[in-house]
Amino acid sequence: xxxxxxxxxxxxxxxxxxxxxxxxxxxxxxxxxxxxxxxxxxxxxxxxxxxxxxxxxxxxxxxxxxxxxxxxxxxxxxxxxxxxxxxxxxxxxxxxxxxxxxxxxxxxxxxxxxxxxxxxxxxxxxxxxxxxxxxxxxxxxxxxxxxxxxxxxxxxxxxxxxxxxxxxxxxxxxxxxxxxxxxxxxxxxxxxxxxxxxxxxxxxxxxxxxxxxxxxxxxxxxxxxxxxxxxxxxxxxxxxxx
Numbered sequence: 001x002x003x004x005x006x007x008x009x010x011x012x013x014x015x016x017x018x019x020x021x022x023x024x025x026x027x028x029x030x031x032x033x034x035x036x037x038x039x040x041x042x043x044x045x046x047x048x049x050x051x052x053x054x055x056x057x058x059x060x061x062x063x064x065x066x067x068x069x070x071x072x073x074x075x076x077x078x079x080x081x082x083x084x085x086x087x088x089x090x091x092x093x094x095x096x097x098x099x100x101x102x103x104x105x106x107x108x109x110x111x112x113x114x115x116x117x118x119x120x121x122x123x124x125x126x127x128x129x130x131x132x133x134x135x136x137x138x139x140x141x142x143x144x145x146x147x148x149x150x151x152x153x154x155x156x157x158x159x160x161x162x163x164x165x166x167x168x169x170x171x172x173x174x175x176x177x178x179x180x181x182x183x184x185x186x187x188x189x190x191x192x193x194x195x196x197x198x199x200x201x202x203x204x205x206x207x208x209x210x211x212x213x214x215x216x217x218x219x220x221x222x223x224x225x226x227x228x229x230x231x232x233x234x235x236x237x238x239x240x241x242x
Contacts, residue, residue: 002242005049009094010034012057012231027193031234035206059221059231060095068221071102075197075216079119081126087215090235099135104164106142108196117148128158138162146177164189212239
């Protein structure tokens with residue numbers, strides 16, 4: 001069996017008319033439909049990894065970098081810090097930027113609380129490294145147990161200043177988390193992303209073979225002065241077995 005890594009860059013999905021007509025508030029549906037369009041319309045280049053590029057994102061062309069805010073969410077199922085760094089680097093390469101204003105990690109590992117904390121510490125070490133060199137500014141976590149978040153916060157040299165909770169699974173903000181974020185000046189945000197952005201069935205169906213997901217990143221570019229979303233895109237890195 002042949003193993004092959006594939007990196008898909010969707011480009012600005014706001015420019016995909018077909019994707020817009022099928023757009024859903026559910027980010028999984030949005031990503032699946034976008035990937036189908038991009039894989040259908042574009043040839044891969046390179047051998048391993050194979051790069052598949054959708055419509056190139058030119059939303060930052062002729063725009064003062066200081067006038068936009070770039071936010072990124074990385075969906076990880078592995079605590080491999082090198083994969084996390086690769087995800088961040090690929091977003092920067094794709095958009096031709098040196099820094100990201102806001103980054104959140106969504107880790108969907110299946111460990112128990114103690115092991116999840118250790119996994120997050122591995123990932124957070126990479127985050128701290130990139131903050132120190134100016135590649136990241138605001139950084140945080142999504143969908144973590146309150147005690148795990150507090151323990152990571154107390155352990156970290158560079159503290160998370162964002163925490164996201166799901167509107168899908170959490171109707172009420174845990175009081176302990178609410179109190180902690182208020183006391184420590186952490187931004188508490190909500191989101192409606194599913195716990196697992198691409199299931200195994202989704203992956204195998206999209207790539208027509210057995211596929212393993214390394215990571216998914218979603219970036220959004222906002223014009224600061226008007227609060228307008230000017231671009232939104234995904235990068236998806238998988239391993240395919242033929």
